[in-house]
Amino acid sequence: MTPARRYAALSSLYSIIIAFAISTETRASEPKIKWDEVQQEALNLFVEYLKVDTTNPPGNEIRAAQFFGEICKREGIEHKIFEPLPGRGTIWARVRGNGNLRPIVLLNHLDVVPHNREYWSVDVFSGVIKDGFIYGRxxxxxxxxxxxxFVTLLALKRAKVPLKRDVIFLGTADEEAGGLHGAGWFVKNHPELLERAEFLFNEGGNNSVDPNGRVLAIGVGPSEKTPAWLRLTATGEPGHASVPRPQSAVNRLLRALNRLLDYTPPVELTPVVEQAFKAMAPLMPPEQAAKFANIREMIKDPEFLRQLEFDPGARALIRNTISITMLEGSNKINVIPPAAIAEIDTRLVPGEKLDNWIAEIKSVIKDDSIKIEPILAFEANASPIDSALVTAVAAVVKKRYPEAIISHPVLTGFTDSHYFRDLGVMSYGFSPFVAPPRELGSGYHGNDERIGKKTFVEGVRFFYEVVERLAK
Ligand SMILES: [Zn+2]
Structure with a gap:
């Protein structure tokens, strides 16, 4: 294989990011649940849920909160609906355990991203099922x-499964815009409803299945990179553009941005990322495996680093990154404006401190007159990979997919999990939907977003088994 081909092949492994393989005994879930019926009901409810338009902006998540609220009412499930701003709904629902162990939170966001109707072949909010796929934003x-x-909560309640932990369903608004009006609002205003939860399941897990359907890895994601969205404001004397001013706001800003473009932040291999890479080794040819097993040393080798960074996703895990995305100067061609603004999307490796990063940016742009303000930034924490939650997932995986290993992907993006990790809740990205890429349609934020019908109903059961195992 050419180096390019070899690293293209390797790059498909990066999405796996294995941390360790766990073996533990298996246990069958309780037989009193009629899974055929539950899965059919889950499918019907899912189709109805897809019809609820919660496009953010504006959100209107209250519709989804009420959708779940109605079912809770019918089923006698304790629940509360919040609407901190008109239309922005969040739902909390709970099935009680005996309190011997601390609660589990099942976190999901109710909002969806906008769509472009012309690129869709079906109605976006029809929940149509076609050729084995369920379609909808x-x-x-x-x-x-x-x-x-939700169906997990419902099934636990109906079957009166004896639980040691409360199981809390939390559907929040606004995740797609940062979560301030959803998860952010909830943890600030109602932390008591989390009751010192020990664990949280959220989106952000990545499974790896080869095209033949062989399951290689089930992901339990312990961490993610953290955004440090920054606004850079340059100022300067305004005037008529017929008389150029070398120190104009626009010129200053462009010089600063040019320096940022030329800058490569240093490699920082944080422990959670190191662990993820190391554990990929068993899936590689022997020569590569030895290198990845020793990545902390190998990464000092410029050739190894060059090849590793052939994959932009791998590159983003070992460095802070900078994407210049928004620019604002004059609104007239012949006017030199008093200010020019750039908004840049920078992302920090887990554990990086914002203050240090801003100091680094300042030293790169070499212009103290440019103001740097954070727009969105928070601490990036990691959850442990040897917790009872990970053990529970591994036990169920062992039974369902005996050949698969447990991987621990670190996301380059971010989810609402950080709000809860900040409170000390061990939070993980985990997806129960296990299928080759083609079965998962165009995926996140894509056109004709869809999921295989079989993948969905099997996932419902997989998810239930994991939660039951952890809560019982
Ligand atoms: Zn999402």
Whole structure:
């Protein structure tokens, strides 16, 4: 294989990011649940849920909160609906355990991203089922997982499964725009409803299945990179553009941005990322395996690093990154404006401190007159990979997919999990939907978003088995 081909092949492994393989005994779930019926009901509810338009902006998540609220009412499930701003709904529902162990939270967001109707072959909010796929905005991100979580709650309640932990369903608004009016609002205003939860399941898990359907890895994601969205404002004397001013706001800003473009942040191999890469080794040819097993040393080798960074996703895991995305100067061609603004999307490796990063940016742009303000930034924490939650997933995986290993992907993006990790809740990305890529349609935020019908109903059961195992 050419180096390019070899690293293209390797790059498909990066999505796996294995941390360790666990073996533990298996246990069958309780037989009193009639799975054929539950899965059919899950499918019907999912189709109805996809019809609820919660496009953010504006959100209107209250519709989804009420959708779940109605079912809770019918089933006698304790629940509360919140609407901190008109239309922005969040739902909390709970099935009680005996309190011997701390609660589990099943977190999902109710909102979906906008769509472009002309690129869709079906009605976006019809929930249509065609050729074995269920279509609709949110089919992947993340109404399918939200419904798997809800049906889990429903099944636990109906079967009166004796639980040691409370199981809390939390459907929140606004995740697609940062979560301030959803998860962010909830943890600030109602932390008491989480009752010192120990664990949380959220989106952000990545499974790896080869095209023949062989399951290689089930992901339980312990961490993600953290956004440090920054606004850079340059100022300068305004005037008529017929008389150029070398120190104009626009010129200053462009010089600063040019320096940023030329800058490559240093490699920082954080422990959670190191662990993820190391554990990929068993899936590689022997020569590569030895290198990845020793990645902390190998990464000092410029040739190894060059080849590793052939994959932009791998590159983003070992460095802070900078994407210049928004620019604003004059609104007239012949006017030199008093200010020019750039908004840049920078992302930090887990554990990086914002203050240090801003100091680094300042030293790169070498212009103290440019103001740097954070627009969105928070601490990036990691959850442990040897917790009872990970053990529970591994036990169920062992039974369902005996050949698969447990991987621990670190996301380059971010989810609402950070709000809960900040409170000390061990939070993980986990998806129960296990299928080759083609079965998962165009995926997150894509056109004709869809999920295989079989993949969905099997996932509902998989998710239930994991939660039951952890809560019983
Ligand atoms: Zn999502």
């Amino acid at each position: 949110g089919a992947m991100d993340m109404k399918s997982l939200g419904m798997a979580q």
